[in-house]
Amino acid sequence: DIQMTQSPSSLSASVGDRVTISCRASQSISSYLNWYQQKPGKAPKLLIYAASSLQSGVPSRFSGSGSGTDFTLTISSLQPEDFATYYCQQSYSTLITFGQGTRLEIK
Amino acid sequence: EVQLVESGGGLVQPGGSLRLSCAASGFRFGSYDMTWVRQAPGKGLEWVSVISGGGDRIYYADSLKGRFTISRDNSKNTLHLQMNSLRVEDTAVYYCAKGLPQFAQLESWGQGTLVTVSS
Numbered sequence: 001d002i003q004m005t006q007s008p009s010s011l012s013a014s015v016g017d018r019v020t021i022s023c024r025a026s027q028s029i030s031s032y033l034n035w036y037q038q039k040p041g042k043a044p045k046l047l048i049y050a051a052s053s054l055q056s057g058v059p060s061r062f063s064g065s066g067s068g069t070d071f072t073l074t075i076s077s078l079q080p081e082d083f084a085t086y087y088c089q090q091s092y093s094t095l096i097t098f099g100q101g102t103r104l105e106i107k
Numbered sequence: 108e109v110q111l112v113e114s115g116g117g118l119v120q121p122g123g124s125l126r127l128s129c130a131a132s133g134f135r136f137g138s139y140d141m142t143w144v145r146q147a148p149g150k151g152l153e154w155v156s157v158i159s160g161g162g163d164r165i166y167y168a169d170s171l172k173g174r175f176t177i178s179r180d181n182s183k184n185t186l187h188l189q190m191n192s193l194r195v196e197d198t199a200v201y202y203c204a205k206g207l208p209q210f211a212q213l214e215s216w217g218q219g220t221l222v223t224v225s226s
Contacts, residue, residue, distance in 0.1 A: 031210075032211070034210065034212045036152075036213070038152075043202055043216035043217065044144075044202075044213070045216075046213060049207075049210050050209075050210045087152055089152075089154075091211035095154070095166060095168065095169070096142070097154060098151060098152040099151075101151040
């Protein structure tokens, strides 16, 4: 299986901060990388697909980059509603795998 | 509007069985891959299984070791997950999700159904 490793596991930041979350794959996955946001008690929500394509309806402060094995999710200016857990997911393999998640907390 | 509604969760003893369902509406169900993802309490997301729109391609997470079976009834717009030989570690919220082609992004998710395996 392709292993996905996110860093950091948790992060404290303030409203207005620029935040970056990293995701590394154990082998090259081209651009087959998606990002999700999950709030407590809710289902995950798709933010970014194909490494850098913004899902319809998602604010433009979210962006994704990377290819191969290293990927990044950036939130340009944190808003109160952005405090949540973020997951990367590879779909290069038919056996999909998720990263372990990054919990974004209010400082 | 896409809607996915899971049902069938509950409390089951170790070794028991449970069948989850996911009722879909708002899109052409038979044209899309459907996926089950689970989340143990306080843990991350774990992919469980995927079935193609026509039901001819099916994949499972290695960790399930043949205990789970995914299926779909396109005439009823319904997805199923048959879970047998349940273990305590199968306790989780189970989500169904609609996948999109090429990048298999999970565009829409249900609200989840809780499965608790305990004696």
